[in-house]
Amino acid sequence: MAALGYDVAHLLAGGMVLVSFMLLYQDRMGALLNVFALHATVLALSVAWQAYVQDAPHLYVTAFIALGLKAILIPSALRRIVQRLDIHREVETTVGIGMTMLVGVALVALSIVLMLKVTVGVDPLGRQDLAFALAVLLLGLLMMVTRRNAVSQVVGFMSLENGLILAASGARGMPLVVEISIAFSVLIAFIVIGLFLFRIRERFDSVDVTTLHAFRGDRT
Amino acid sequence: MTGAAPYLGVLGVPLMAAALLAIIASYRVAARVNAVMSLLTLLASLSFLFRKPAPSALLFIDDLNIVFIVVNAFVGFTTSVFSAAYIGHEIESGRVTTAHLRFYHTMFQSMMFGMNLALVANNIGLLWVAVELATLSTVVMVGLYRTHQALEAAWKYFILGSVGIALALFGTTLVYVAAQPVLGEGIASMEWTVLMQHVAAFEPDILNLAFVFLLLGYGTKVGLVPVHGWLPDAHAEGPTPISAVLSGLLLNVALYAVLRFKMLMAGNPGAVAPGPLMIGMGLTSLLFGAVMLYRRRDIKRLFAYSSIEHMGIITFAFGIGGPLANFAGLLHMAMHSLTKSAIFYAVGHVAQVKGTQQIAQIRGLTQSHPVLGWGLVLGVLAIAGMPPMGIFMSEFLIVTSTMAKNAWLAVPLIVGLLLGFGALLMHLNNVAFGEPSGMESRRHDSYAPLFGHLALVLLAGLYLPSALVHWFQSIAAVLG
Numbered sequence: 001m002a003a004l005g006y007d008v009a010h011l012l013a014g015g016m017v018l019v020s021f022m023l024l025y026q027d028r029m030g031a032l033l034n035v036f037a038l039h040a041t042v043l044a045l046s047v048a049w050q051a052y053v054q055d056a057p058h059l060y061v062t063a064f065i066a067l068g069l070k071a072i073l074i075p076s077a078l079r080r081i082v083q084r085l086d087i088h089r090e091v092e093t094t095v096g097i098g099m100t101m102l103v104g105v106a107l108v109a110l111s112i113v114l115m116l117k118v119t120v121g122v123d124p125l126g127r128q129d130l131a132f133a134l135a136v137l138l139l140g141l142l143m144m145v146t147r148r149n150a151v152s153q154v155v156g157f158m159s160l161e162n163g164l165i166l167a168a169s170g171a172r173g174m175p176l177v178v179e180i181s182i183a184f185s186v187l188i189a190f191i192v193i194g195l196f197l198f199r200i201r202e203r204f205d206s207v208d209v210t211t212l213h214a215f216r217g218d219r220t
Numbered sequence: 221m222t223g224a225a226p227y228l229g230v231l232g233v234p235l236m237a238a239a240l241l242a243i244i245a246s247y248r249v250a251a252r253v254n255a256v257m258s259l260l261t262l263l264a265s266l267s268f269l270f271r272k273p274a275p276s277a278l279l280f281i282d283d284l285n286i287v288f289i290v291v292n293a294f295v296g297f298t299t300s301v302f303s304a305a306y307i308g309h310e311i312e313s314g315r316v317t318t319a320h321l322r323f324y325h326t327m328f329q330s331m332m333f334g335m336n337l338a339l340v341a342n343n344i345g346l347l348w349v350a351v352e353l354a355t356l357s358t359v360v361m362v363g364l365y366r367t368h369q370a371l372e373a374a375w376k377y378f379i380l381g382s383v384g385i386a387l388a389l390f391g392t393t394l395v396y397v398a399a400q401p402v403l404g405e406g407i408a409s410m411e412w413t414v415l416m417q418h419v420a421a422f423e424p425d426i427l428n429l430a431f432v433f434l435l436l437g438y439g440t441k442v443g444l445v446p447v448h449g450w451l452p453d454a455h456a457e458g459p460t461p462i463s464a465v466l467s468g469l470l471l472n473v474a475l476y477a478v479l480r481f482k483m484l485m486a487g488n489p490g491a492v493a494p495g496p497l498m499i500g501m502g503l504t505s506l507l508f509g510a511v512m513l514y515r516r517r518d519i520k521r522l523f524a525y526s527s528i529e530h531m532g533i534i535t536f537a538f539g540i541g542g543p544l545a546n547f548a549g550l551l552h553m554a555m556h557s558l559t560k561s562a563i564f565y566a567v568g569h570v571a572q573v574k575g576t577q578q579i580a581q582i583r584g585l586t587q588s589h590p591v592l593g594w595g596l597v598l599g600v601l602a603i604a605g606m607p608p609m610g611i612f613m614s615e616f617l618i619v620t621s622t623m624a625k626n627a628w629l630a631v632p633l634i635v636g637l638l639l640g641f642g643a644l645l646m647h648l649n650n651v652a653f654g655e656p657s658g659m660e661s662r663r664h665d666s667y668a669p670l671f672g673h674l675a676l677v678l679l680a681g682l683y684l685p686s687a688l689v690h691w692f693q694s695i696a697a698v699l700g
Contacts, residue, residue, distance in 0.1 A: 175406055176410065190359075
């Protein structure tokens, strides 16, 4: 049982890293949102598995939030925003996709070497999860810096946050995980509502955030 | 929750006020209620000086966080008084509507609640949630004017702040992972009071990694270079009362989180000393902030960069460590909060009477608006570190304690201080003296918050009561 529990947790966490890579090379908005929904689904499965293995029923709540909010609600809300703003095709990147993937591989190697070296004394179940979580987090950051478009930056941020939830659920018996995942959901809801309300496209004629920098108090 | 009763004052009052202000339609009434509620919070925080409640599983009070809470509640109160005068003018000039103001007052109190909760939290998870709450409330207020610039600033603040708190959460998880083998599962492994007792047995490597994430994460909120990008925009584009509380309070709250984790690191013999990291980031922020001061054209951005500079100095002082530097760091923290918020009170009125934030269009303030002009002059002299103001004393102590520890480190410190001093005096000379220019509108403002703060800063520079000195010394000793 222990071996199976370990293997499945490992598989699911590794799956999240894989899906993070898939996020990196999507060049169309619709596909990007679909892959993100997949990312959140794998997270939900992973957290639910941790809940089962650790016998921690409160983690099911976190898994449910991940599934309901991040795999279903938010992608569909973002899809509507994308349609309304008419940006189906644009996923502009600042760095070429090949280069991004190479950097991504390096980041994953870094996080696994680092975490496995540092967490020698930690229970092996959580140890793998932490290593993969750091990889997902760094890949999310990479996505945020290589995308110009506000919506895909938000997707990058949410994938980063999925990595954090993975880490927190893997840390055996960590209190307040549910509260923290709720707090994060509020944050993300705020971001999406912000995109919606401020209609960054209407205000700035583009969701390309580089154009935002035109308005600086110092440049008169 | 058992044991929460003593904390009701500092937590319950802002929370209740936020709910109450959400239903008050008249902004005049709301502004007064805001001020009264902030006063009540201040009184509640002062009561901690006389009677320290016993720590509970989620909340606690010790010598360190009392200082922060009292400063927080005091500046929160004076800002609410200033805000009452400020927003009246904003309504008249049509920059905001009454509906926005209802939102603004609610968010102000919810931010105060978040900051107070972060300061009294005995749990690293709760601390994180509270900092996030305070951040979200300020994001909304920064975007209050709904202009291009305000929305850009709010968006930038939001994204950078979110990445910051995400990194901080990863660090928090790592601290739990380090604590869990020793303390077992459950809530005890996230309590400050318990963590501090057992930190020596934790795995040092995990703590090291955790501290890097925590320093970068909460450091984003402190405004340390290179993760300071949001700070100048958020200060310049939001309403001025928010600039005052951002600089005076929110940066402190984030710094408090860094300090707590620094104390934790110091308790583990195997962990890397956190000092050099903090010294490095502090010095970089100081030098960067000081150099950036020269070419500012917007008066609120000018003082935002000055905040980066001063947070750098404070982080540097705590990085140096030892009783004297810690004492100086605490004093500088308190003095900076008071002075910087006073400056923003003055700048807020200046921007209103002149109708612009552009430094080039503000001239001869001491002639056209003597009270306001001289208030600004005093504030800027204080923040630049002129004797006999309190900031001079704390900077002097930081320099001498650095000299004693490592004379070479004092060189870039002094260079940074002098650069900042020169830049501020240059701008001050342009703004305050010479032929008046720009709009000449006159209005009667409440200058009590401005001069109240400056009087306290002056008093601290001339004479520190020995009780206060002993108190700060005991905290400095705890900080290690």
